[in-house]
Amino acid sequence: MAMDEIQKTLLEQVADLHGVPEGAYNIRSNGGLAGRNTTANIDIVTKEDKPGIDIIIKPGTKNESVHIPVIISQTGLEDLVYNDFYIGEGADVVIIAGCGIHNGGDKKSQHDGIHTFHIAKNARVKYVEKHYGQGDGNGENVMNPTTIVEIAENGYMEMETVQLKGIDSTERVTNAVLGEGATFIVHEKLMTHGKQHAKTGFTVDLNGDNSSTNVISRSVAKDSSSQLFLAKINGNAKCAGHSECDAIIMDDAKISAIPEITANNLEAALIHEAAIGKIAGEQIIKLMTLGLTESEAEAQIVNGFLK
Amino acid sequence: MVDDEKDKHKEILKNISLKIEDGKFIAITGPNGGGKSTLAKVIAGIEKPTKGKIIYNGTDITEASITDRARMGISYAFQQPVRFKGIQVKNLIKLAAGDNMSIAGACDILSEVGLCARDYINREVDASLSGGELKRIEIATIIARGTKTCVFDEPEAGIDLWSFKNLIKVFEKMHNEKDSSIIIISHQERILNIADEIVVIAGGEIKDKGKKTDILPELLQGTGGCKFNCD
Numbered sequence: 142m143a144m145d146e147i148q149k150t151l152l153e154q155v156a157d158l159h160g161v162p163e164g165a166y167n168i169r170s171n172g173g174l175a176g177r178n179t180t181a182n183i184d185i186v187t188k189e190d191k192p193g194i195d196i197i198i199k200p201g202t203k204n205e206s207v208h209i210p211v212i213i214s215q216t217g218l219e220d221l222v223y224n225d226f227y228i229g230e231g232a233d234v235v236i237i238a239g240c241g242i243h244n245g246g247d248k249k250s251q252h253d254g255i256h257t258f259h260i261a262k263n264a265r266v267k268y269v270e271k272h273y274g275q276g277d278g279n280g281e282n283v284m285n286p287t288t289i290v291e292i293a294e295n296g297y298m299e300m301e302t303v304q305l306k307g308i309d310s311t312e313r314v315t316n317a318v319l320g321e322g323a324t325f326i327v328h329e330k331l332m333t334h335g336k337q338h339a340k341t342g343f344t345v346d347l348n349g350d351n352s353s354t355n356v357i358s359r360s361v362a363k364d365s366s367s368q369l370f371l372a373k374i375n376g377n378a379k380c381a382g383h384s385e386c387d388a389i390i391m392d393d394a395k396i397s398a399i400p401e402i403t404a405n406n407l408e409a410a411l412i413h414e415a416a417i418g419k420i421a422g423e424q425i426i427k428l429m430t431l432g433l434t435e436s437e438a439e440a441q442i443v444n445g446f447l448k
Numbered sequence: 449m450v451d452d453e454k455d456k457h458k459e460i461l462k463n464i465s466l467k468i469e470d471g472k473f474i475a476i477t478g479p480n481g482g483g484k485s486t487l488a489k490v491i492a493g494i495e496k497p498t499k500g501k502i503i504y505n506g507t508d509i510t511e512a513s514i515t516d517r518a519r520m521g522i523s524y525a526f527q528q529p530v531r532f533k534g535i536q537v538k539n540l541i542k543l544a545a546g547d548n549m550s551i552a553g554a555c556d557i558l559s560e561v562g563l564c565a566r567d568y569i570n571r572e573v574d575a576s577l578s579g580g581e582l583k584r585i586e587i588a589t590i591i592a593r594g595t596k597t598c599v600f601d602e603p604e605a606g607i608d609l610w611s612f613k614n615l616i617k618v619f620e621k622m623h624n625e626k627d628s629s630i631i632i633i634s635h636q637e638r639i640l641n642i643a644d645e646i647v648v649i650a651g652g653e654i655k656d657k658g659k660k661t662d663i664l665p666e667l668l669q670g671t672g673g674c675k676f677n678c679d
Contacts, residue, residue: 359534387533426494427530429514430523431544431589441543445534 144175147243151212154273155239166208167194169222171215183207183234193223193255196236200229200261207236211254216246216280221253228296230261237269240284242307244276251283258289260296260323268300274307281309288315292323294349299326304339305447306332313341319380321349329358330447333366333394342371347380347409356384361443362394373401376409386415389446391439460486461652464500470596473623473630475643475660477667483652484633485527488601491631492524493517504597523593527601527633529586532573537585540573544589557588560618562611579606587618598622600632604639616642640664 144152148170156162165183168176172192179185182202186195196207213220226236244250260266274282284304292298304311317325325345333339345354354374362368374382386398400413420442428438461483468474476484489495490502493514502510509517518524532540541554555565561584571577573585583606590598600619604612616638622628632639640646646663648656656663 421530423526423530424532426514427526428543430492430494430518431593432515432518432546433543434515441535441539442532445532445536445539448534 144170145214147214148212150275151214151241151243151273152210154275155212155241155271156208156210156237162206162208164206164208165196166210167196169209169211169220171213172218172220175212180205188223188225191223192221193225195225195227197227198229198232198234200231200264202229202232202234205234207234209236209238211238211240211252212243213241213250213252214243214245216244216250216276217248219249219251221255223255224257226256226258226266228258228260228264228266231263232261233265235267235269239269239271239273240286241272242274242276242282242284244274244280244282246276247279249281249283250276251285253285253287255287256289258291258298260290260292260298262294262296264293265297266299268298270300270302272302272304272308272311274309276307282307283310284308285312286314288313290315290317290325291320292317292325292352293320295322296320297324299328301328303330304332305330306334308339309335309337311337311339311341313339315341315343317343317345317354319345319347319349319352319354321378322351323349324352325354327354327356327358329356329360331358331360331368332363332443332447333360333368334363335366336364337366338368339366340369340371342373343384344373344375345382346375346377347382348377350379350408352378353381354383358386359388359447360386360396361389361391361447362396363391365393367395368397370396370398370415371401372399372413374403374411374413376402376404376406376411378406379408380406380410382409382411384413386417387446388417389443390417390419459652461490461497463653466647466654466657468597468629468631471623471627471629473619473642473644474632474647475640475645476631476633476647476649477635477640478649478655482650484649485601486652487649488524488599488631488633491599492522494524518593521595521597523590523595523598525586525590525598525600525603527605529582531575531577531582535573536569537571537573537588538569540585541588541592544592545594549592554592557591558585560591560621561585561588562614563588580608580611583607584611587615591618591622594626595628596626597629598631600630600634602633602635604634604636612636612638637664637668640667 165180167185182199184197240252242250343356370386372384388396398415402411425438558565
């Protein structure tokens with residue numbers, strides 16, 4: 142597989158990869174397949190009816206990982222993929238997705254990924270997704286990821302999403318349905334700057350007894366960027382749900398947080414927390430008394446917050 | 449002289465004339481609301497005086513920023529230390545030391561302030577820490593800086609008795625080994641006891657100043673208490 146420097150940088154940013162990864166992988170570059178590897182336990186199959194792949198993980202697969210990065214370096218490319226993950230009973234795997242766009246032209250580059258997770262009984266998945274944009278052109282970088290999650294009895298999914306730079310517009314949708322004893326945990330980190338806009342919406346249906354979810358979002362909005370955070374948890378059984386949005390607002394940014402919790406069962410215990418505020422003056426003063434300038438102090442506070 | 453933020457005409461400090469010699473240990477004491485913390489903030493550059501001058505090592509620093517004063521060698525420990533989400537104890541100590549500090553060095557400092565390094569080095573300086581823990585981490589940042597001038601605003605507040613003994617050792621060590629000038633705002637007799645000089649501030653003015661042998665007996669006599677009769 143031949144990659145140019147731009148493609149290599151993107152790959153490093155979104156997947157911490159310095160070349161071809163270990164284990165199973167599927168690299169999609171400018172709308173086409175750039176490399177694939179399957180293992181004895183993990184199969185990757187190209188869909189026939191629409192763009193995208195099926196990732197099939199055999200029951201009982203342990204300590205294996207799948208990398209599925211997408212990189213776009215061609216301006217004006219609008220890419221839409223459907224990726225389906227079938228995680229077999231009792232498996233325990235890490236899936237690393239991510240999309241990097243380098244847009245050096247004047248046209249809009251867009252990647253919309255629709256990821257569906259079918260997590261079988263007792264299976265565990267850690268899903269990491271990073272989004273990154275760069276480019277010196279005037280073309281917009283747009284990413285609209287959709288994640289659909291179904292977790293069967295005692296299944297577990299932890300989702301980590303990070304978008305810190307260069308995406309002009311994003312609309313992120315995550316919908317999860319949980320069965321008995323299932324757990325769904327989300328850690329979202331988001332930073333917007335310039336005139337960027339980010340909308341992120343989570344809906345979690347806690348349908349099984351003893352199911353639980355924890356949706357945690359930390360974000361920073363700089364310059365004149367805007368963010369909208371929506372988190373909806375429906376407690377339809379004996380369950381526990383918690384959502385937390387913690388945001389730092391800077392400059393002329395705008396942030397809205399709309400948490401919603403609905404209990405349809407007497408035994409549902411649901412909590413939401415949302416806080417938006419600027420960096421506390423005291424925090425900046427403390428770091429200045431350590432010898433940092435005001436802007437160095439601000440950068441340390443933001444970095445720590447999004448770490 | 450410093451104006452109150454809410455009331456522009458209120459004087460918090462007036463006629464303050466105080467000279468702190470190199471390597472001296474000064475304790476500032478006096479009633480609550482008397483202007484002690486404001487004086488400490490004026491030294492660190494957090495509050496700006498409306499009149500008067502602050503000279504540090506022969507240089508007029510009245511207009512110098514907090515950062516400039518920190519870089520010149522002034523350290524300031526907050527009375528109520530600040531919490532940071534996501535910043536770990538080791539990050540804060542490294543920032544204080546100016547990044548030249550190893551993890552082992554940071555651990556030694558934590559031990560000095562009575563915190564087991566293993567349990568604290570990777571903790572976040574956030575709401576999960578108690579007031580006393582936070583206070584000791586605040587003191588650790590001052591040790592890490594190792595500057596010639598250290599200002600502490602009521603370091604004993606929130607620290608239990610056992611730790612208090614160790615805290616005294618920390619100040620003595622700073623004073624003896626590093627030859628730092630130490631300014632501590634305190635109400636604690638044991639801190640006043642180890643000071644070279646005691647300054648009493650009340651009503652925004654220096655009411656008394658001198659050797660502990662002269663000042664301490666007067667202070668401990670008290671003011672005769674409250675005369676209000678509830679009957």
